[in-house]
Amino acid sequence: MAIATLLQRESINVVDYRCNAGPDDRPFPEQHRQYSISFVRRGSFGCHIEGEHYELVAGSVFIGHPGGEYLCTHDHHGCGDECLSFGLSAEVVDMIAGPQRPLWRTRCVAPLPQLMIVGELAQVIAAGNSDMALDEAGVLLAAKYIEVVSGQSRRSLRTHAQARRRAVEAAMWIDANSQHAIDFEQAARQVGLSSFHFLRLFAAIIGVTPHQYLVRSRLRHAARLLADEDRPITAVALDVGFNDLSNFVRTFHRAAGMSPRDFRRAARGDRRIFREMMAPAARA
Structure with missing residues (x-):
């Protein structure tokens, strides 16, 4: 360590x-x-x-x-x-x-x-x-x-080791390939499971569905690019796997509570944007 x-x-x-x-x-x-x-x-x-x-x-x-x-x-x-x-x-x-x-x-x-x-x-x-x-x-x-x-809970998971291994391997494969057009059937094949069993297994062990994890992985990679690089926002959206700018902006805003442009400004020290990021949490 x-x-x-x-x-x-x-x-x-x-x-x-x-x-x-x-x-x-x-x-x-x-x-x-x-x-x-x-x-x-x-x-x-x-x-x-x-x-x-x-x-x-x-x-x-x-x-x-x-x-x-x-x-x-x-x-x-x-x-x-x-x-x-x-x-x-x-x-x-x-x-x-x-x-x-x-x-x-x-x-x-x-x-x-x-x-x-x-x-x-x-x-x-x-x-x-x-x-x-x-x-x-x-x-x-x-x-x-x-x-x-707030208000969320997670039930106890009683799954065997092989099932957990397959779910984790699938999650890592999705994260590594999230910039591509993939679906849950591809991910299921990666770990040798039927589509139906894979969906149930992944959601039970990882805590979200394969599609949710795919979208969230794309958002995570986009956040890093927005904060770290100067490439245009449209290029960031396409590079991480979103098909069009409007879908990316809408999805990012729903997750972050702000536009990709404002997130970039916050990452570069815009104090006003940072205060707005904190405001919803302060009211929770």
Whole structure:
């Protein structure tokens, strides 16, 4: 495990985790020392929490609270995973969550478009390619988490290891090929399943349908390009797999709460846009 501390303050710290564990590495119980929210940006890993099993892929989010126990596994993918993790003080969590504080327990969250886009923005900031600050990105990601998961729950998944492996492999294949015109039948063939069984399996284990994950993967890649590069927005839309600009703008706006153009401006330090990003979460 390679660990790099990117920011260390009393109220928030940011750590870059790069894990190269694989199927041959023996898992062991771990415990969160603080409140945290971690964005999975590459690879995959399994996580056992209080009798439930989750599979996290690129775009998933891992929530931690002090004393929360978990056990991570790498049964399905040989090159590990990478996470950008924000550690938060109790005061910051109280400020962000308010009456929704019970939502901040150790848990895993399926890839949600609002969180994926903010996670990509945080990565751009971590790489030094934005005028926004890392602590701002952490607060925004935490606030968005509270906003989008309010009232949501995830049922316990009782699936065997081979089924989980196939779902994770399919998710990674979709993410790697999301710029192309693919459908769930192609993904089902990649893991040797019938279309009907694949749909049920993927949604149960990953937490979203294959098509939802495809669209969200495209949005995640688009967010990175918008923040990192100067290519025209139309080119970004086509490069990540959207067929036309209007569909891309509409889908991105629905996920991010702003247009691609405004997102690019926010990533480059437009304070007004950043305040507007925070406003819906503050009202949640």
